[in-house]
Amino acid sequence: MVVNGKIDHIDIDDATFVDCSGCTELIELPNWTNVEHVDCSGCTALIELPNWPNVEIVYCSGCTGLIELPNWPNVKIVDCEDCTGLIELPNWPNVEIVECDECTMLIELPNWQKVKEVYCVKCVGLKKLPNWPKVKAVSCSKCTGLTELPTWEEVLRVLCQRCINLRELPNWTTVRNVDCSGCTFLEQIPDWKHLHITDCGCPALKYPALIVLMETEFLLDDLKKECILWHV
Numbered sequence: 001m002v003v004n005g006k007i008d009h010i011d012i013d014d015a016t017f018v019d020c021s022g023c024t025e026l027i028e029l030p031n032w033t034n035v036e037h038v039d040c041s042g043c044t045a046l047i048e049l050p051n052w053p054n055v056e057i058v059y060c061s062g063c064t065g066l067i068e069l070p071n072w073p074n075v076k077i078v079d080c081e082d083c084t085g086l087i088e089l090p091n092w093p094n095v096e097i098v099e100c101d102e103c104t105m106l107i108e109l110p111n112w113q114k115v116k117e118v119y120c121v122k123c124v125g126l127k128k129l130p131n132w133p134k135v136k137a138v139s140c141s142k143c144t145g146l147t148e149l150p151t152w153e154e155v156l157r158v159l160c161q162r163c164i165n166l167r168e169l170p171n172w173t174t175v176r177n178v179d180c181s182g183c184t185f186l187e188q189i190p191d192w193k194h195l196h197i198t199d200c201g202c203p204a205l206k207y208p209a210l211i212v213l214m215e216t217e218f219l220l221d222d223l224k225k226e227c228i229l230w231h232v
Contacts (some may be wrong), residue, residue, distance in 0.1 A: 052200060067086060068090075089109060124144050
């Protein structure tokens with residue numbers, strides 16, 4: 001129950017999952033000590049979130065009033081898509097999946113040491129991305145401020161469609177799927193012999209290319225296939 005913009009939390013102090021998504025009049029959430037999964041998507045009046053000590057999953061997409069997020073020590077999955085007021089994200093020590101699509105005020109992302117999937121589509125303020133050591137999948141399409149991408153050592157899939165200021169791509173040795181369609185200033189790509197090359201509409205390339213995975217399965221066992229859908 002929402003009372004005066006706050007959740008009456010007497011009956012849910014011991015809850016491990018809380019769903020208050022779409023509560024547009026909610027201005028504050030309690031600091032639940034046992035909560036592990038919180039969905040507050042679309043709570044547009046929220047201006048901050050507590051530093052829940054045991055939370056592992058947070059969905060706060062569309063919370064446009066947030067300007068920062070806590071450094072949750074145990075969080076593994078964060079979806080803060082379309083939080084247009086966020087200006088930075090914490091360096092969560094255990095995070096594995098981050099979706100921050102359309103967070104247009106972000107100018108950089110932390111070097112998360114355990115992250116495996118990052119989705120930052122339309123983060124137009126980003127100038128560069130960190131060299132995440134464990135990342136397997138990156139979707140940075142329409143990040144028009146990017147001029148280069150790191151040499152991620154374990155990456156399997158990269159979507160960088162319409163990153164119009166990219167001029168070259170690193171020689172990712174583990175990559176299985178790259179989509180660079182619409183990268184109009186891309187001048188060269190590595191000679192990935194294990195990938196199929198077809199047309200992609202990159203006019204600056206010596207030959208137009210779209211890198212397509214020849215295998216159909218790319219999801220990872222260690223993520224238990226709990227992957228967020230790709231956004232293009």
